[in-house]
Amino acid sequence: MNIFTSIRQNSIGLGIFAVMTAGLIALTHQFTEQTIQDNIVEAQLSAFNEILPPERYDNNLAEDTVMLPANPLLGSSEPVKAYVARNDGDVEALIFETVAPGGYNGNLDLLVAIDRNSVVTGARVISHKETPGLGDKVDLQKSSWILSFSGKSFENTSMQAWNVKKDGGEFDQFTGATITPRAVVRAVKNTLIYFNENKDALLSR
Incomplete structure (x- = not known):
């Protein structure tokens, strides 16, 4: 017991x-x-x-979002999230979670901000698997290359110019690494095309 x-x-x-x-x-x-x-x-x-300069919006971007249907221009077969920046209730810009397929070591995830005037206010690569010292220069911590998209639009940059210099465009490629910057340029350009094609609907949200 x-x-x-x-x-x-x-x-x-x-x-x-x-x-x-x-x-x-x-x-x-x-x-x-x-x-x-x-x-x-x-x-x-x-x-x-x-x-996107914070003085250009007065809403909570983290909570003001929209899910966009899958579209090849946004680089994903899944719905894509976009953050809506408003000023006094009007849509001032959108920040897209877009994808750049075809990087040297796979897809790259980006944030691309486009204002109501169809101008890219900025872009950042937020996730990638690129080779250190080569393709990883798309990362702002490695180089300032990604800043070259700020202020770009189809008004001040022709469609042909939206390529790396090796392809006749105006964006630099990296020594020994053209594939990755080519993919990022294409992704930002395609996101801008998507914005322009859907501008009325996006700005009326």
């Missing part, structure tokens, strides 16, 4: 310990989940403000 009593007491003790541990984990998750989410939103807004 002493053995069974000991086993039962140990089982009860382990059960209480398990309940307390689970409760502690649940409380920790509850208190840290909001902090984690706040940090994600803060990082997101920081990225947005790099490509």
Whole structure:
């Protein structure tokens, strides 16, 4: 009987310990989940403000979003999210989560901001698998190349000019790496084409 009593007491003790541990984990998750989410939103807004000046909008970009149907111009077979920047209720610009297929080591994920006048206010590569020292120069932390899209439109840059210099355009390629910048230029250009083709609907949201 002493053995069974000991086993039962140990089982009860382990059960209480398990309940307390689970409760502690649940409380920790509850208190840290909001902090984690706040940090994600803060990082997101920081990225947005790099490509669209914050004085140009007065709404919460993280919450004012729209899911766009899959479209080859946006580089994805899945719906694409866009963030709507408003000023006094009017759409001032959109920031697209677009994809650049065909990088040297796969797809690249981009943010592309386009204002209501069809001008690219900025672009950033937010995810890639490019080779360090070569294709990774599309990353702002590696070079300033991505800044060359700021202020570009089809009004001041012809369709042919939206290519790397090797293809007769005006955008630099990287020494030993043409495929990746070519893919990014094409993606930004296609996003701008998509915006122009759907401009009325996008600006009326």
